Amino acid sequence: MYVDFTKTENRQRGCTYKALLGCGPRSFNGTEVAVGIMRWVEKNENVLDISGCANDQKVKYATCTLADEALTWWSSQVEAMGRESANQLTWEQLKRLVLDEYCPRKELQKIVAELWDLTMVGSEVIAYTTRFNELARLVPHLVNPEYKRIEKYVWGLAPQI
Known part of the structure; x- marks a missing residue:
């Protein structure tokens, strides 16, 4: 059967x-x-x-x-x-x-600071995007709702972009 x-x-x-x-x-x-x-x-x-x-x-x-x-x-x-x-x-x-x-509070504070200071170096948009997404996953309250995520991402892009 x-x-x-x-x-x-x-x-x-x-x-x-x-x-x-x-x-x-x-x-x-x-x-x-x-x-x-x-x-x-x-x-x-x-x-x-x-x-x-x-x-x-x-x-x-x-x-x-x-x-x-x-x-x-x-x-x-x-x-x-x-x-x-x-x-x-x-x-x-x-x-x-x-x-x-x-991932104690002190570590999260470092992540928050890194996310706020994160900027694209040269033309490394893929590296910037990858790191941005990694950090954003760890502190989602800083990039939600979606418009905050977009604003922060755009803010860190190189000026020529």
Whole structure:
């Protein structure tokens, strides 16, 4: 007998850890700066979605991508909360914990200052745009609504543009 599960049914069942690894999750070791954290979050959000992980699997699987200092930090969180409680966190709660730990207020203040001072150097519009987008993702409140993002982006462009 052949059973054909729909995408919805597969999502309800979730994914296997092997399937998740096949999608190439990004690891985080705790030494990267804020942009590295955001890249870990973005990549793993995509991987968790593509692999079809159920909501109750996301924290369990995502924390398997932590290494070195970050893994030690997570182990202390598990010890304090208990494994069952830690694994019941939502993906949003885990992201908040990681950001609070590895992107403290002082680091965010540096990012805000860099975003405000960011200007295009020479004709490096691609480098400027990439860095602008990285910083804007970290402090979205400074570039929302969209007109603020556009104004800030245009303000940093080279005068000839």
